[in-house]
Amino acid sequence: xxxxxxxxxxxxxxxxxxxxxxxxxxxxxxxxxxxxxxxxxxxxxxxxxxxxxxxxxxxxxxxxxxxxxxxxxxxxxxxxxxxxxxxxxxxxxxxxxxxxxxxxxxxxxxxxxxxxxxxxxxxxxxxxxxxxxxxxxxxxxxxxxxxxxxxxxxxxxxxxxxxxxxxxxxxxxxxxxxxxxxxxxxxxxxxxxxxxxxxxxxxxxxxxxxxxxxxxxxxxxxxxxxxxxxxxxxxxxxxxxxxxxxxxxxxxxxxxxxxxxxxxxxxxxxxxxxxxxxxxxxxxxxxxxxxxxxxxxxxxxxxxxxxxxxxxxxxxxxxxxxxxxxxxxxxx
Amino acid sequence: xxxxxxxxxxxxxxxxxxxxxxxxxxxxxxxxxxxxxxxxxxxxxxxxxxxxxxxxxxxxxxxxxxxxxxxxxxxxxxxxxxxxxxxxxxxxxxxxxxxxxxxxxxxxxxxxxxxxxxxxxxxxxxxxxxxxxxxxxxxxxxxxxxxxxxxxxxxxxxxxxxxxxxxxxxxxxxxxxxxxxxxxxxxxxxxxxxxxxxxxxxxxxxxxxxxxxxxxxxxxxxxxxxxxxxxxxxxxxxxxxxxxxxxxxxxxxxxxxxxxxxxxxxxxxxxxxxxxxxxxxxxxxxxxxxxxxxxxxxxxxxxxxxxxxxxxxxxxxxxxxxxxxxxxxxxx
Numbered sequence: 001x002x003x004x005x006x007x008x009x010x011x012x013x014x015x016x017x018x019x020x021x022x023x024x025x026x027x028x029x030x031x032x033x034x035x036x037x038x039x040x041x042x043x044x045x046x047x048x049x050x051x052x053x054x055x056x057x058x059x060x061x062x063x064x065x066x067x068x069x070x071x072x073x074x075x076x077x078x079x080x081x082x083x084x085x086x087x088x089x090x091x092x093x094x095x096x097x098x099x100x101x102x103x104x105x106x107x108x109x110x111x112x113x114x115x116x117x118x119x120x121x122x123x124x125x126x127x128x129x130x131x132x133x134x135x136x137x138x139x140x141x142x143x144x145x146x147x148x149x150x151x152x153x154x155x156x157x158x159x160x161x162x163x164x165x166x167x168x169x170x171x172x173x174x175x176x177x178x179x180x181x182x183x184x185x186x187x188x189x190x191x192x193x194x195x196x197x198x199x200x201x202x203x204x205x206x207x208x209x210x211x212x213x214x215x216x217x218x219x220x221x222x223x224x225x226x227x228x229x230x231x232x233x234x235x236x237x238x239x240x241x242x243x244x245x246x247x248x249x250x251x252x253x254x255x256x257x258x259x260x261x262x263x264x265x266x267x268x269x270x271x272x273x274x275x276x277x278x279x280x281x282x283x284x285x286x287x288x289x290x291x292x293x294x295x296x297x298x299x300x301x302x303x304x305x306x307x308x309x310x311x312x313x314x315x316x317x318x319x320x321x322x323x324x325x326x327x328x329x330x331x332x
Numbered sequence: 333x334x335x336x337x338x339x340x341x342x343x344x345x346x347x348x349x350x351x352x353x354x355x356x357x358x359x360x361x362x363x364x365x366x367x368x369x370x371x372x373x374x375x376x377x378x379x380x381x382x383x384x385x386x387x388x389x390x391x392x393x394x395x396x397x398x399x400x401x402x403x404x405x406x407x408x409x410x411x412x413x414x415x416x417x418x419x420x421x422x423x424x425x426x427x428x429x430x431x432x433x434x435x436x437x438x439x440x441x442x443x444x445x446x447x448x449x450x451x452x453x454x455x456x457x458x459x460x461x462x463x464x465x466x467x468x469x470x471x472x473x474x475x476x477x478x479x480x481x482x483x484x485x486x487x488x489x490x491x492x493x494x495x496x497x498x499x500x501x502x503x504x505x506x507x508x509x510x511x512x513x514x515x516x517x518x519x520x521x522x523x524x525x526x527x528x529x530x531x532x533x534x535x536x537x538x539x540x541x542x543x544x545x546x547x548x549x550x551x552x553x554x555x556x557x558x559x560x561x562x563x564x565x566x567x568x569x570x571x572x573x574x575x576x577x578x579x580x581x582x583x584x585x586x587x588x589x590x591x592x593x594x595x596x597x598x599x600x601x602x603x604x605x606x607x608x609x610x611x612x613x614x615x616x617x618x619x620x621x622x623x624x625x626x627x628x629x630x631x632x633x634x635x636x637x638x639x640x641x642x643x644x645x646x647x648x649x650x651x652x653x654x655x656x657x658x659x660x661x662x663x664x
Contacts, residue, residue: 098527131558133589190527195430197526197561225568225611226463229529232554233561257465260610274603278592279557 001184002094002119003062004032007051007086011079012041013068017149019044021096022067024178027319028157034061039078044068053082053089063119065181066095075099083107087116094119096177096188121180122188124200131198131237133279138208141330142240143218143289144272146262148227148255150248151291151319152218153179155326158318159244160215162327169212173204175234179217189219190230197230201237213330216240222271223263224254235272239279242330243272245313248291249303265311286329288315333516334426334451335394336364339383339418343411344373345400349481351376353428354399356510359651360489366393371410376400385414385421395451397513398427407431415439419448426451428509428520453512454520456532463530463569465611470540473662474572475550475621476604478594480559480587482580483623483651484550485511487658490650491576492547494659501544505536507566511549521551522562529562533569545662548572554603555595556586567604571611574662575604577643580623581635597643618661620647 008022016023026033026046035051038044051059064086066079075083075097083093083101087110095101101118102108111118141159143152156172157179163170172179174186187200205214216238220227245265254260263271269285276283288307292300300317307315314325340354348355358365358378367383370376383391396418398411407415407429415425415433419442427433433450434440443450473491475484488504489511495502504511506518519532537546548570552559577597586592595603601617608615620639624632632649639647646657 133557133586133592135591190525192526193522194524194526194529194562194565195522195559198558222564222607223610225465225571226530227527228568228607228610229561229563229565230526231561232564233526236557236560239557254465259467260465263610271606275554275560278555278560278595 002181003092005034005061006032006063006065007035007037007053007056007061007091008033008046008048008067009037009064009082010042010044010046011066011068012039013044016044019046019068020149021069021178021181022046022065024153025065025067025182028182034059037064037082039082053086053091057089057091061091063092063094066093066097069097075104080104080106084110087111087114090114090116092117092119094121094181096122096181098122121177122191124188124192126203128187128192128196128200128203130196131202136202136205136207136239137210138212138214139242140205140214140216140238140240141242141244142216142234142238143244143246144231144235144268145218145221145246146223146265146268147221147248147251148224150246150251151289152246154319155244155246155289155323156215156217158323159326159330162323163213166327168331169209171212171214173214173216175201175204175217175219186217189234190227194229197233198237201234205238218246222275223268224257225260226256232275235276236279240276240283241280242284242286243276244287244289244326245269245285246289246291250294265307269311285313287313287326289326290315290317292317292320334513335424337366337393338364338395338397339367339369339385339388339393339423340365340378340380340399341369341396341414342374342376342378343398343400344371345376348376351378351400352481353401353510353513354378354397356485357397357399357514360514366391369396369414371414385418385423389421389423393423395424395426398425398429401429407436412436412438416442419443419446422446422448424449424451426453426513428454428513430454453509454523456520456524458535460524460528460532460535462528463534468534468537468539468571469542470544470546471574472537472546472548472570472572473574473576474548474566474570475576475578476563476567476600477550477553477578478555478597478600479553479580479583480556482578482583483621484578486651487576487578487621487655488547488549490655491658491662494655495545498659500663501541503544503546505546505548507533507536507549507551518549521566522559526561529565530569533566537570550578554607555600556589557592558588564607567608568611572608572615573612574616574618575608576619576621576658577601577617578621578623582626597639601643617645619645619658621658622647622649624649624652
């Protein structure tokens with residue numbers, strides 16, 4: 001649906017985490033990432049070639065993807081100048097921001113004049129049903145986090161890649177803009193109307209072969225008061241057979257909520273599992289995914305060993321050390 | 333905003349519960365309910381005078397309120413005939429259905445031609461913020477249910493009325509179409525975009541006097557897989573100081589989900605309280621509200637005594653026996 005390859009627009013990202021959309025595309029579909037476009041003051045760097053529009057065009061890029069998320073999601077006047085130029089130079093635009101491309105009259109006018117397309121992947125394109133809670137065939141796994149942005153999507157992508165490598169039946173099911181931009185399909189869950197959230201997750205993960213695994217992209221956290229309702233809908237709409245606990249050990253407070261401490265992995269397990277068993281009484285917590293990007297390798301391995309001993313479950317950083325342990329646990 | 337009094341449209345309601353919107357208006361603002369309009373096959377009856385449009389007009393009714401909810405919420409062709417006639421006879425229309433009045437071209441055309449107004453109370457009219465989780469002044473109480481439609485709104489309305497009677501500072505905070513039609517304001521929570529659910533509840537229940545109580549209208553149930561995400565957003569956005577457990581003892585399965593049993597009150601308490609304490613560590617479960625409408629008085633009183641003994645908390649049917657016990661518990 002979205003023409004590839006992409007030029008990844010990082011704008012004036014205040015930090016590396018703000019560019020996680022672009023980072024995800026680069027990590028999981030590197031063949032689609034021709035280069036990065038950074039503005040003055042940009043604090044993110046994907047390690048891709050910095051390109052202006054002309055250079056990216058010459059390198060074959062078809063779509064400028066806004067690869068940066070900011071709280072509130074507003075398209076600033078500074079960004080606008082680049083976006084208008086990109087349309088004029090023949091790029092389509094793709095975005096997962098709350099502030100829609102289609103709601104900006106100047107972008108709409110230029111896109112019409114130049115014959116280019118505006119893709120707002122955050123907007124649902126489907127009339128989702130209300131969830132019916134009926135048991136579906138096939139297996140599903142969901143990562144639930146101690147906080148937002150702790151690596152739930154990467155965990156799902158890593159497990160999916162590992163299963164495919166082993167010849168198992170497996171699908172990554174995107175529920176956010178990065179996942180949708182990576183796979184080209186999915187449910188933009190945080191933009192779905194409240195009553196249809198769980199139904200949209202049922203729609204996303206339909207009946208399948210008994211030995212097929214859906215890796216459902218997690219969102220938010222049961223402990224993050226801004227987004228916990230979205231997490232709840234994933235747990236009940238996804239009716240997972242297995243939960244993975246996801247954690248980032250260096251986080252000092254809940255993301256965006258300085259007054260809130262992170263819960264322990266034990267507290268997360270004890271909160272999430274009874275909720276999951278409402279929809280699927282056989283659900284189990286099978287493993288732990290730790291995002292160790294801010295730890296050196298020795299510290300990471302020591303921490304993982306400690307977590308395994310404390311929780312009695314396999315623990316790994318699937319992005320750094322591979323998802324084998326988690327897939328072994330799912331297969332068992 | 334909506335002109336009163338109302339003619340309450342019950343359509344072809346399949347059962348009494350389907351007319352709960354109209355029932356709520358009749359119970360809490362009887363002075364606004366001039367009569368009821370029932371079509372062939374209607375299985376609901378509010379005990380109001382049956383009126384046709386001319387009779388209701390003569391009795392002073394200004395607005396035809398669609399007082400019936402149906403799963404899916406579609407405006408049928410049979411309903412449409414009555415609605416068009418009502419506009420032509422000078423009524424405004426008000427509705428809380430998912431199927432909006434404003435999305436029906438014929439209704440829009442007739443309303444424009446006749447100068448009448450279409451009120452879709454389900455549609456948010458405010459750009460809600462993302463929840464920030466900051467502690468707010470004032471007190472808040474939320475009813476959480478073992479199922480949907482077990483009496484959470486009535487519990488809140490009863491406690492609010494009792495507090496006002498005692499001269500306490502108190503507000504009912506509507507989160508659904510019935511509540512909004514009763515009070516004329518509120519948040520249509522099930523129509524809010526997922527990311528903004530908790531923020532809309534924060535917006536609805538702002539800082540207030542230290543001795544003021546917000547009675548937040550509950551929605552859904554943590555144990556109802558279709559709507560649990562909405563319940564979660566109320567618990568975290570509302571940051572209640574007190575929870576009331578709400579239950580309907582004759583329900584044989586979760587509403588609309590024949591495969592799902594109701595949880596026990598103990599299970600509800602153990603699920604809801606730790607979640608509520610994420611947002612408000614001082615939250616307490618203070619009482620139990622039992623909807624005894626399908627029990628005779630002796631059975632109801634015996635059941636309440638049993639629940640009090642088992643749970644160690646005051647239990648009452650606030651609509652049948654008064655909310656005094658619950659307000660006593662809140663005041664303590």
